[in-house]
Amino acid sequence: MTEIILHISSGKGPDECCWVVTKLAQAFTREGAEQGVTCDVLDAGEALPASLLLSVSGEAAPAFVRERIGTIQWVGDSPFRPLHKRRNWFVGVALAPSPQSVPDLRESDITFSTMRASGPGGQHVNKTDSAVRAVHRPTGLVATAQEQRSQHANRKLATLKLALMLEERRVEAGGQARRDQWSAHQALERGNPVRTYIGPHFKLKVAK
Template identity: 70%
Template sequence: MTEIILHLTSGKGPDECRWMVAQLSRAFTREALKDGVVCEVIDSEEELPASLLLSVTGDQAEAFVSARVGTIQWIGESPFRPRHKRRNWFVGVNIAPSPDAMPDLRDEDIVFQTMRASGPGGQHVNKTDSAVRATHKPTGLIVTAQEQRSQHANRKLARQKLAALLDAQREKAGDNARQAQWSTHQNLERGKAVRTYTGPLFALKSPR
């Protein structure tokens, strides 16, 4: 069964774009049911996430993902600034880099620490040391993973998060090798939207 990890990012966008990231993850989850695939947020579910990781699994995962990678547009009034004149907002959807395909993410450069999970998450929380903190020694980047139930799964998720952060760091440093991913908000605005949603209910707009 195919699994693809999507990265949804607000780029440099304001809170409206962060809100859109959360709404888009829910929209993709609903749409997945109709397309015979499963979408699941595997990153922490903040109320206004700047970005998050979404697992897409199933035999039709590649087709589902290919229809959604790129710039996503939402048309609607700001949920935070009712009098704001802007009505067009953008976020980016990209395939997250594979940790195994990144030569600068070696296991010997990662320090894993176990800790007790906290916050919502079911009966296993605060009973087992399943949460993981991962530190990438060369860069000092630190991530935590507690969304999965096992320590092994959280270690895998932590590596995925580090890969995403390293990829973003390279983009910020001007690495042109991955220009198609981790677009800045300015690039998102100039890009042609592959999907458009409208209104407070985040309804998919039918193509003309």
Template identity: 70%
Template sequence: MHRPGHKRQNWFVGVSLAPEPEAFADLNEADIDYQAMRASGPGGQHVNKTDSAVRAHHRPTGLVTTAQEQRSQHANRKLARLKLAIMLEQLRGQSQDETRRAQWQKNHRDLERGNPVRVYVGTRFELRRRGSG
């Protein structure tokens, strides 16, 4: 986003990777109840006549998620299980929030500003200069 006339020209972006599906092998399939339902949104007759959306309920924690992004119930079932696994991972990670927050604050303080690795210019974000690093 280009902001003409704005005094701050620097943009900092943080990127993190989503966990791999194999990392959720500890999720017990017997603890999950699946329910097929009709999807909402665009799709015409296909959406109105098929139960392709899936709701997944994890009984031990009470977490519930839905998936309706795919056209098939089987694919949505896999996606709902993945979403549930990610939610469980986040639930487990909440106890470590203070540690993460302290680490973020340390990284934020130690961030070396004014020595860019790449500089992008204009609304098309064209690479102008590549620094060392």
């Protein structure tokens, strides 16, 4: 079965964009169910995440993902500032980098430790030491994962989070060309959304 990991990011947007990140993952999950594609949020720790990872799996996953990579626009009133005049909010969707594709990430440089999961997350939480903490020794970057039900899956997720951190760090330290490649996470292309959703129920706007 094909599995693709998407990174949905608010860029440097306000809380409204973080809210859209969560709602968009829910919209993708709903749309995926209609098309025989399974979408699972891999890291659902925060109420207003600046970004999240979404697993998309199934035979139709590649086509499903192709239609959603890029800038996504949501048109609606701010859920936090009722009098705010802005009604257009933007988030970015991109393929998450695989750990194998990040040159600065070697498993020999990562120290893994296990811990007991805490907080919401299902029956497995607080019953097994399934949560994983990954430390990238050369940089001191730390990633934790407790959302998955097995220690192996959380180890894989923590490594993926480190890959994202290292890639963002590498691009920020690099030249303009590499920063442009990461534009979905830094400065979204607001004038050219690949999909537009409207209203609190995230109704897809159909192009005429």
